[in-house]
Amino acid sequence: MTTNRPPSVRAELAEIESRGLGDRLRTWWNALPRVVQWLIGIPAIILIALLPVIKPPLLTTTATDFGVVMATFAMTALIAIGLNVVVGQTGLLDLGYVGFYAVGAYVVALMTSPASPLWNSPDHGIFSGPWAWLACVPLAIVITGITGVILGTPTLRVRGDYLAIVTLGFGEIVRLLADNLTEVTNGAAGLQGVLYPEFGRSDQHPTGVFSNANNSGTFSYGVWWYWLGIALVIIVLVVIGNLERSRVGRSWVAIREDEDAAEIMGVPTFKYKLWAFVIGAGIGGLSGAVYAGQVQYVDPKAFTVINSMLFLCAVVLGGQGNKLGVIVGAFVIVYIPARVQGVEIGGQSLSEFKYLFFGLSLVVLMIFRPQGLFPARARLVTFGRQVYAAVHRVAPPPTTQREEANT
Structure with missing residues (x-):
């Protein structure tokens, strides 16, 4: 199936697969509906707020x-x-x-x-x-x-x-x-x-x-x-x-x-x-x-x-x-x-070497x-979620004349 796709689509798939973990998480997060983002984000913020407790x-x-x-x-x-x-x-x-x-x-x-x-x-x-x-x-x-x-x-x-x-x-x-x-x-x-x-x-x-x-x-x-x-x-x-x-x-x-x-x-x-x-x-x-x-x-x-x-x-x-x-x-x-x-090695505190x-x-x-x-993504910020999803949507493989005749 992959070999039937045009080179541009195959290159797009390869670019998606080669992304790092941060980019994949960003793509997954941007694809979520706004309600789901709030349902995930609010408990995460509460958990972060309770860390010192x-x-x-x-x-x-x-x-x-x-x-x-x-x-x-x-x-x-x-x-x-x-x-x-x-x-x-x-x-x-x-x-x-x-x-x-x-x-x-x-x-x-x-x-x-x-x-x-x-x-x-x-x-x-x-x-x-x-x-x-x-x-x-x-x-x-x-x-x-x-x-x-x-x-x-x-x-x-x-x-x-x-x-x-x-x-x-x-x-x-x-x-x-x-x-x-x-x-x-x-x-x-x-x-x-x-x-x-x-x-x-x-x-x-x-x-x-x-x-x-x-x-x-x-x-x-x-x-x-x-x-x-x-x-x-x-x-x-x-x-x-x-x-x-x-x-x-x-x-x-x-x-x-x-x-x-x-x-x-x-x-x-x-x-x-x-x-x-x-x-x-x-x-x-x-x-x-x-x-x-x-x-x-x-x-x-x-x-x-x-x-x-x-x-x-x-x-x-x-x-x-x-x-x-x-x-x-x-x-x-x-x-x-x-x-x-408070961690010392050879009588020297490691905190003194922070620089x-x-x-x-x-x-x-x-x-x-x-x-x-976490580098910033260079994309339109006003309609970021819609534009980003549209650009990275994989196009279906082109149909041949025989397939069109069968349909």
Whole structure:
């Protein structure tokens, strides 16, 4: 039967059979009806959310609290999704994304910390009550988005290595300003006592379940921050997914593939690049707000260029342009150092070699899978499922004249 098919059909069959496991799973998932996808996806999300409560023996960490590790993963996943908008979907190399992360964290810290030089009294109004952290989150997103506009307007007219250098300088400028403007940011001493969602107060948890004081038991503060992070990740994924299926997303893909061709075809490239920059900055500010509330302390040491490289590493490892892929990359860069922490070989902790591990992983990945663990599929995103199924549908073999006469 196969030999009677034309060469194009046989080549199509060979291409389908030669796909990797990830591509086959993607094809299987896209072929499912939307209802079946929800029936499978909702239990999967619930299972993922319960991981720090179940604590699987082979997955849980020993030297650090598994709930805190998963909370850090959720926060890093937010960062990776925002950076993926800029790097993966639009093709803009941003090496200073940690600057937006820092702006979001410092907005929350300056508004809510008792050590903030901006306030001369312990009463911060709306920013000192039990809902102060929630009131700061929209403010952090807006201010970080404005920072993205200020940075992107003069710099997005350059490309490639020049844009990378400019963004790298931006990240370092933000860190140096936070370190030297002692009258505004308290300098290297940092800002202590940053507020958090004061939810679930009781005799057992007088400061709430999100407080660092809730550091024991099954439902420690790390578990609650993980659940909050998962909820924010889902909301951001829905927003970014809708943008991908719109004119904005198609413009991003066109700019990523060939900016000059997109400009010739009438795409206002500067406008959509600025949109990507601002949206990515806003998500970075959101993740910074989560970080400030989770650790309840902000200082410049957390916003080095090394952290910016780790965020970029998550996007490259997972697969640029693939939202779920970069989440897997975020899990890898957070979980592996935490998993090997406490493991010593020759008196040396393996967690101190995390940059060596990531460097070797990137080298191996670039050799065997240069597009990442879960590369994005280059296809129409608006009608992706229908177009993908139609393109990969195998045509029936052509009938001969004898068969037509028999029928």
